[in-house]
Amino acid sequence: MQLPRFHRLRSAYYHLEGQACSACGAVQFPARRSCLACRSEELERRPLSGRGTVFSYSEAVAGFEGFAPPHLMALIELEEGPMVAAQLSDVEPEEIEIGMEVEMVTRRIRELAPQGYIVYGYRFRPRLEVEAGR
């Protein structure tokens, strides 16, 4: 992601802010011009809980620029409904299950060496209170 785009989206990514449609009530993430369900443009900001469940996941063994493999990529179904693709954190590949409860955490994603600019972003980890209850 280029830096100007990162800055523009930072609020949404740090707080996982989505949108709620005033017309039909659908919640979506990330922000868009119009509602995916009914195309209404009457959308309001909606902070999301950051909690969800693992809908699907995969382990990527090849790295891509600025990231060290392996990466555990998952599709998370947020409790408000939207799906978000993100890396999993604080979990071993063999511990991951479909339907596992997860929560968003902010992690250092990469460091852009020339500017020394550190990019933080969201990942998801197993929900701590769920683990404590086992």
Ligand SMILES: [Zn+2]
């Ligand atoms: Zn709508």
